[in-house]
Amino acid sequence: MNFVAIVGTNARKSYNRKLLWFMKKHFKDQVNIEIIEIADLPLFNEDDEAPLRIGEIARSIQASDGVIISTPEYDHSITAALKSFIEWMSYGTLHPFTNKPVMLVGASLGRQGTNNAQEHLRQIMDAPGLDALVLPGNQFLVGPAAQIIDMTTEELTDANTIGFLETIMQHFIRFASLLQPMCGEGVDRTKPAPTSDTNVATVNLGYASLDSVMPGSPLDEDTIPTIIQPAANAAIIEKGDGWWVEKTMLTDKVAAPVVGTITPATAAPVEADATTGASMF
Template identity: 45%
Template structure:
C-alpha cells in the first residue's frame, strides 16, 4: 500500500512534520508512506498555470492509494499554505478533475494548545468533502493531539506520549482497512 503523508504547513519547524515522519517510520511494515512537503508549492491563483511543483504534487496524490493530512491549526483553521495546495487539486483549477475524487483520506493534527488542531481538522474534512475535491474521508477516528511540545522530543522529533501513540495506532489501522476496502 502506498500512502502520501502531507505536511500541512510551510513552516520550517512543525510538530505535524514530526507526526508524519513518526507515522512513516512506525508503519513502514504496513505501508510505504512518503512524507510530502508543500512548502515549495506556489500560492494558488485561478488564472495561473500549474508549474512543475504543482504537477508533481498532483501526480503524487494520483499515484497514492491514500492520503494522510497532518495539519496544524492557525487562528481556528488550516494554514494558508495547505488551503492553497488543496486549491491546486480542486476541479475549479485547470486540469485537476478527479485528483482527490474518491481518494481515501485521513486527517489528523497536532497543535500547541489543548484542542489538538480540532478546528483545523474539521475545516480540512469539509474541504476534502467539497464538490471540488470529493475525497473519501475516513469517518470518525479523530486524532486530536494537543500540547505538542509536551508530546514530541523537539530535537529528535520522536513522539513520546504512549496514549497518543495508541490513538494513532488505532486510527491508522482503521485507515489501512478503509483504503483496502476502497481498492475492492
C-alpha cells in the same frame, strides 16, 4: 499499501512535519509513506498555469492508495499554505483527491489539538472538485504538541497517544483497502488520461542539495531528514529554488529519447484549465 502524506504548513519548525516522520518510521512495516512538502509551492492563483511540480504531486496522490494530511491549526482553521495547496489540487484538469481515502491528523499547541482545523478540513475535502473520502470519526488530535512530540528525536513521548494512533492507522488501512476499487478514479474530468508512451520510468521530486534551498526557505537540514539526490540518468525537467522534478528514462524501450531532452511541454504537465474547475460549481 502506498500512502502520500502532506505536511500542512510552510513553517520551518513544525510539529506536524515531525508527526508525519514519526508515522513513516513507526508504520514502515505496514505501509509505505511518501512525505510531501508544500512549503515552496506558489500561492494558488486562478490566472496562473499550474507549475509542473503541482502536476507531479497530483500524480503522486492519484497513484497512491490513500493520503494522510497533517494539519496545524491557525486561528481555528487550517494554514493558508495548506488551503492554497488544496486549491491547486482542486483546479485544472486533474482532481487527484476524487474518491481518494484521506486520513486527517494534526498537532497544535492548544489543548484541543487542531480539532477546529480538522473539522474545517473535513468540510473542505468534501467540496466539489475534491470529493475525497475522509475516514469518518477517528480524530487524531495531538495537543499540547510540545508535551507529546519530541522535536529532536521525532518521537511521540506518550504511550497512550501512540496506541491510539496505531488503532486509527489500522482503521485507515482497512478503510483504504475497502475503497481501493474506486481509489484510482481521481481522473482528468475533461480529457482522456495521458497514455504512457513516453519512456518515463519514474518521477521524483527532490531537493538536489542543501545549497540549492532558497535562503530563508523553511526547508533546511533541520526539517528535511533525507535529501534526495537526482538519479544518475535522470533528466531534470523543472527546477526551482530548492526543488526539482526529474524523470528517469527507461532504457529498454524503442526510440528512448536522449536524456535531457524532455521539456515541460512533452512531460504532460497538469494544465490549469480555466474551464474545468469553474464549470463544476
